[in-house]
Amino acid sequence: MILLALETATATCGAAVLREGRVVAQAHLHRPRVHSERLTPLVEDVLRHADASSAELDAVAVSEGPGSYTGLRIGVSTAKGWALSADAALVGVPTLEAYAARVRPMAAPGDVVCALLDARRDEVYAGAYRVTTDDVTEHAPTKALPVEALPDWMGGVPGRLWLVGDGAPKSRETLAALDAPQTLVPSDELPPSAVRVARRGRQRLAAEDPDDVATFEPLYVKDVHATPAPSPFA
Known part of the structure; x- marks a missing residue:
């Protein structure tokens, strides 16, 4: 099985490829606000280094949240796109x-x-x-x-x-x-990793059905404890 994994829930933007459970390519950028520009090139890079085409993908795993709203939206939409184009399984992994x-x-x-x-x-x-x-x-x-x-x-x-x-x-x-x-x-010594998303995704696919590409959404975990803004009329 060839599995592509994406990590975009934090300032880390990463992609990794597993082939039969072995990491064959990975790339990470630990910088905020680069996901929209750099995620697709990272995916293309790791696929090239893995000597795999998008059509060969069997599964796509994505860090599903919680985390950055923008990062999650970019990661999930990108994962859906690659899964659909390759007719591959999609699996969300709790960040x-x-x-x-x-x-x-x-x-x-x-x-x-x-x-x-x-x-x-x-x-x-x-x-x-x-x-x-x-x-x-x-x-x-x-x-x-x-x-x-x-x-x-x-x-x-x-x-x-x-x-x-x-x-x-x-x-x-x-x-x-x-x-x-x-x-x-320290988070700079152990940042989030697409490799770990890949391995957790592979485990989940072995134990349960993949997610539905059409209905899958990020796990935003809405902040129910947010303090309301003070009223300007108070």
């Missing part, structure tokens, strides 16, 4: 799950990885995942919430707490209230 899976090789079973993306103001997109011997599983559901609400949302942490993502630095002090040993993984 925070893929990010947490990058940390798993460093962690021990029972640890919790909290992936945090900055949602501006005092809020973050958060997802927490329990580390097992060979995977990560949901510990707390993905939400958009104020930093101050993170400890109650997280609950108990049986092992070490790993923090990753550009929302981690502003959340670290608040999460210290959980009284668990804590490790912050």
Whole structure:
């Protein structure tokens, strides 16, 4: 199987190709606001380096969110286009799950990885995942919430707490209230990766049906905790 994967949910713009489960090409730009101009050329580059044509694609995996509204829209629309043109399966991969899976090789079973993306103001997109011997599983559901609400949302942490993502630095002090040993993984050392999206996408396709190209939408995770703007008449 030849699988193309896209990561555009954050400032990272990336593409990768798996052939029979092996990474054969990848390219990433870690710069904001380049997705609309650079994503398609990146895809063309990785396909060329993988010695694969678009017609040979069996599947397209895309980081589905939460994250940047614009980045998600660009990534999902591009993924749909390549899937349709190649008559390939489409699979969405939760952005925070893929990010947490990058940390798993460093962690021990029972640890919790909290992936945090900055949602501006005092809020973050958060997802927490329990580390097992060979995977990560949901510990707390993905939400958009104020930093101050993170400890109650997280609950108990049986092992070490790993923090990753550009929302981690502003959340670290608040999460210290959980009284668990804590490790912050700098996002510039471990940025989001299309390779991890590819591997999670391959896993999901092996376990469940692909997504419907016509109806698939990004997982925006609307910020239900947003503070209303003050009334000009108050």
